[in-house]
Amino acid sequence: MLVVQKFGGSSLAGAERLRRAAAIISDSAMAGNDVVAVVSARGDTTDELLADAKRISGCPKARELDALLSTGETGSAAMTAMQLADMGHDSVSLSGAQAGIRTDNIHGSARITDIDTGRILRELDAGRIVVVAGFQGIEDNGDTTTLGRGGSDTTAVELAAALGADRCEIYSDVDGIYTADPRLVTGAMRLERIDYGDMLALALHGSQVLHSRSVEAAMRSGVRVHLLSSFTRHEGTVMGFFPDRPALCGVTRDKALSTVSIIGRGADANILAETVGILAHSDIIVTSTELFDGGCSIRVSPDKLLPALELTHRRFFR
Ligand code: ASP
Ligand code: MG
Numbered sequence: 001m002l003v004v005q006k007f008g009g010s011s012l013a014g015a016e017r018l019r020r021a022a023a024i025i026s027d028s029a030m031a032g033n034d035v036v037a038v039v040s041a042r043g044d045t046t047d048e049l050l051a052d053a054k055r056i057s058g059c060p061k062a063r064e065l066d067a068l069l070s071t072g073e074t075g076s077a078a079m080t081a082m083q084l085a086d087m088g089h090d091s092v093s094l095s096g097a098q099a100g101i102r103t104d105n106i107h108g109s110a111r112i113t114d115i116d117t118g119r120i121l122r123e124l125d126a127g128r129i130v131v132v133a134g135f136q137g138i139e140d141n142g143d144t145t146t147l148g149r150g151g152s153d154t155t156a157v158e159l160a161a162a163l164g165a166d167r168c169e170i171y172s173d174v175d176g177i178y179t180a181d182p183r184l185v186t187g188a189m190r191l192e193r194i195d196y197g198d199m200l201a202l203a204l205h206g207s208q209v210l211h212s213r214s215v216e217a218a219m220r221s222g223v224r225v226h227l228l229s230s231f232t233r234h235e236g237t238v239m240g241f242f243p244d245r246p247a248l249c250g251v252t253r254d255k256a257l258s259t260v261s262i263i264g265r266g267a268d269a270n271i272l273a274e275t276v277g278i279l280a281h282s283d284i285i286v287t288s289t290e291l292f293d294g295g296c297s298i299r300v301s302p303d304k305l306l307p308a309l310e311l312t313h314r315r316f317f318r
Contacts, residue, residue, distance in 0.1 A: 007024075011173065022087060025129060045076075077093035096145075115158060170226070191237050226238055262275065269291060279312075
């Protein structure tokens, strides 16, 4: 089998976690799979690089920002490959450009236009584990681009599609998709499966679990994505086409917009009205509402966002 395994920044922060991620890759290779790993920058590297840039320049050029931010993932890939070599594997790290990932020239939020898989396939043929730097590509002039925050997910899904991978796994610090972010809401329940459409609605309304473009890419190409934790090795959540999906699948908040959204094909005007009513009971004033394809949302003042999220979750998911 050809397996693509992506690791998020928190799964690679520090030597211990990096070893843990490498052990997952190693197990997969030892089981006889061809493995392409995709890695994010370690820990908070991207935020730190952004802060460094701001200290130096009030208005850095997007091209230079991409040149800088991409180093987070490039370094991460090299270190993962080193760790795998230490474990006795033949491994090679590749930048986005080396991996054949071509993009448009919109620096900071480039889209992958095409992937030339030649180099990756040659490395796999030679028996190597390939570690690709996520979040980056190369545009027609040869300049490095980045895909937008969270973009390594998209690198992984697009690679899985281009390579015709048998399995695509995305590892983070949470073991799948929950009815609400389990770090914010007690009693949130893990979903065994989630439909592409529901996941896209979650991603577009504030959930940070997956880059929304990665969901679009998975949907377009029919790649099934297994969302797993590199810490627990639990079951996780499978994202795919699931026509029998539940009427309501979860709630999410968007901090920037100060909204809480209820996601699911059954989240209609009645659910919206009920939500406004429940919140009014707790003295939370809803300042605006919206019905959209696949869900509904309410806006509250920023200090009421978390209580509104908890109350909404309690009403519909417990
Ligand atoms: N390192 C980038 C970010 O922090 C990309 C990613 O992790 O997916 O947004
Ligand atoms: Mg992410």
